Amino acid sequence: MLLLWIGTGLNLAAAGYACVSLWAWFRCQRAPATHQPDRTGRAVSVLKPLHGAEPRLYENLRSFCLQDHANYQLLFGVREADDPAITVVERLIAEFPRLPIRLMVDPRIHGANLKISNLINLLPLAAHDWLVLADSDISVPSDYLSRVTAPLSDAGVGIVTCLYHGVAEGGFWSRLGCLFIDDWFAPSARLAHAFGSTRFAFGSTIALRRETLTAIGGFGILCDTLADDFWLGELSRRAGLRTVLSDLVVGTEVSETRFSALWTHELRWLRTIRAIAPAGFALSFVCFTWPVLALGLILAPTLPNVLLALLGGGARVMRYVAQRRSTARSSHWHDIGLTPYRDLLLLLEWAVALTHWRVEWRGRELHARNHAPTRYS
Known part of the structure; x- marks a missing residue:
């Protein structure tokens, strides 16, 4: 029963985020200058x-x-x-x-x-x-x-x-x-x-x-x-x-032309985000739509959860398509097939980012958890 509740919660969170982020994108596009x-x-x-x-x-x-x-x-x-x-x-x-x-x-x-x-x-x-x-x-x-x-x-x-x-x-x-x-x-x-x-x-x-x-x-x-x-x-x-x-x-x-360079760069970004907003970062796993939906279905393979997964996946695909139709960029349309791998890599990076605070930046090793500037603290 506990696994069923956890799986349903994961599906609700991931599908909910995908739908709300799609709404936010359309809201942004329609907002007047x-x-x-x-x-x-x-x-x-x-x-x-x-x-x-x-x-x-x-x-x-x-x-x-x-x-x-x-x-x-x-x-x-x-x-x-x-x-x-x-x-x-x-x-x-x-x-x-x-x-x-x-x-x-x-x-x-x-x-x-x-x-x-x-x-x-x-x-x-x-x-x-x-x-x-x-x-x-x-x-x-x-x-x-x-x-x-x-x-x-x-x-x-x-x-x-x-x-x-x-x-x-x-x-x-x-x-x-x-x-x-x-x-x-x-x-x-x-x-x-x-x-x-x-x-x-x-x-x-x-x-x-x-x-x-x-x-x-x-x-x-x-x-x-x-x-x-x-x-x-x-x-x-x-x-x-x-x-x-x-x-x-x-x-x-x-x-980046190598996996190692991409990993190092994105890990620096994620640890910096974690230092700025630790609570929000801890909950940001709900943004990784595909692996979270998959895990939710594995834990709770029920019809309502299948429908939730379809809703969340559909919203994610719609957001991808809408973003590229609205720009003049020569995007790789077939990169939509990379989004599950992108989310899985993000999930792994997110987990590693939780382990410690050190980052590499331009040949230097820095500590992401530095203290805020004190003038207006």
Whole structure:
């Protein structure tokens, strides 16, 4: 009897999540744009910390050089004088001579988080008070800056952030990595947002005013923090400012060509999420639709549970199809057949992520369970 109840509970939870996440996706698609693109020409400084020759780095950085925004500067920062990213930036400087682009090479390290060290070094070069931070592997449309900075005109807004979709560049494993983003991470973020949560901020984009950054303690307060993007948003919220999730979805490169690289990368993500929201992470197994439904049916092979499994599986397939029909991406439609394997791998990663807190990031071993920045704690 106990196994029957457990199996039924698993089927209810997994099917319920699949259906509600499908509803959240449609709700997001039908929501009207809350902010019109900024056409006032308010000056913006874009800070891009770089590290190494990442796949499609030139194409991704070039998309920031093609903005229709009237007044902005691009700031690129590296730590090493022989960093391959320098060649890419120099190519862009030559290609866009009229665009204010600056390259900074500064080896100073201000803490365990090398990305934040890079941003600390870059900030003095920022000529403007509206700031946009974006990871190096992000690609954006030409109206990106106009759209993500528009909400900053509201003094009550602290940061603006963007969801992102995966761009597969490395074959099978990168396609599986795209499903991690598109079929698990993004739907769960949309679902949280649909129920009113704004407890998020993504490295894909963080737009904020300089005064907000100063008020929360500056980049220095994050120099030993792993989840720096989340904490920029969290500290802003604790200061009484709102977080806006833009309706713009940007692209992020997924370039893993080996299972080991994908495993390490995703385990770092999951342990970071666990550190930020331990209770929610512990319950997130319900998001792994296929293995949870299968386990529920094994434990409770009854007709109601078969119907629940069909409902949950159908909602999962509908969400996958709807997401791809709504975008111009050349997605692998047959990747829908990979979703059971994707969910099973996620379930295994989730279980391993519960075992300890250490993560590998850019050649360093860090502890995901670091303490929150204390300025507004």
